[in-house]
Amino acid sequence: MQIKFYKYQGAGNDFVLIDNRENEVKGIDKEIVAGFCDRRFGIGGDGLMLLENEPGFDFKMVYYNADGNEGSMCGNGGRCIVAFARHLGVIADTTKFLATDGVHHAKISEAGNWVSLQMIDVADINKDGEAYILNTGSPHYVKLTANLEVKDVYNEGYAIRNNPTYKQDGININFVEKMDKGYFVRTFERGVENETYACGTGVTAVALAMAKHNHQTGTLTTPIKVLGGDLSIRFDYDGETFSNIFLEGPAELVFEGVINL
CATH class of the missing domain: 3.10.310.10 (Diaminopimelate Epimerase; Chain A, domain 1)
Known part of the structure; x- marks a missing residue:
């Protein structure tokens, strides 16, 4: 057929x-x-x-x-x-x-x-060492890094996704670098088992994790650059729950x- x-x-x-x-x-x-x-x-x-x-x-x-x-x-x-x-x-x-x-x-x-x-509201953000762990519709691991443009995202992401903590259920690995405005993000996605040019739930997770990391509250907008272009996440954060979360882009x-x- x-x-x-x-x-x-x-x-x-x-x-x-x-x-x-x-x-x-x-x-x-x-x-x-x-x-x-x-x-x-x-x-x-x-x-x-x-x-x-x-x-x-x-x-x-x-x-x-x-x-x-x-x-x-x-x-x-x-x-x-x-x-x-x-x-x-x-x-x-x-x-x-x-x-x-x-x-x-x-x-x-x-x-x-x-x-x-x-996107769905998010209340729970946990830590794994220096990384943030949260679910924005899919589970995500968010870690700040330097020199992201030349980072070996495939091998480092593969190793974390397949370590004993995450191997069974899988997790998406997001590496994050601060930019003048917003963040640059590269993601190793479970299910694809490779780096992708963008990940919507991933950049959403990054925006929320960075707001928590920086102790920001209120109504926030976070621009994010990915390999495939530009996305934006806007949301409200009262210090406990992220709500009115919108992922925007082409x-x-x-x-x-x-x-x-």
Whole structure:
């Protein structure tokens, strides 16, 4: 069976998207997902998403990691699926949709290429040595570093992700360097098992962890540079809970086509 797909990217974080409102894709197995995401033998992507019907919501987001396993929340994926829903005519400029970590609200620009996505509230931030550990829809490890541009993110990230503490469930590793305005972030993602050009839940985790690190409270906006471009996170922090968290950035259609399922 041939199926239509769409390729989207958000700050270099790229995804294969399928409109599954008619339930054509049922019980997709991990080998097929991994094949779709393969950059040499498939379409290529950091993950695959299905847009499905869900009562009470505009749509449901079903996300698979590039390794074929169903994943936790993906922030840039969430922004891309909002742009995809707009492209399909499912939504106009605002939406409420369901993802694996719960309900999300989002707003898309009139041009359809800039998405502001509300993330889940966060209260718990723990430490592992000098690193911050928190969950922004996916689990993250956030560590300040120097000379990030030349850092061996793959090998250092791989080692932390696979150490005895995190090997079983996995964790995303974010290395952070302070810039004049905001931060530069590079991320090793579980499920992709490699460095990606951006990670939405990762930069969100960085913004929150750095606010805690710097003892900042109030309404804050944190610009973040990633390998694939620029993102922004705005949120409220009262010293205990982070709320009204929005991940903002580009989401663009790259190409579309058909592939055998």
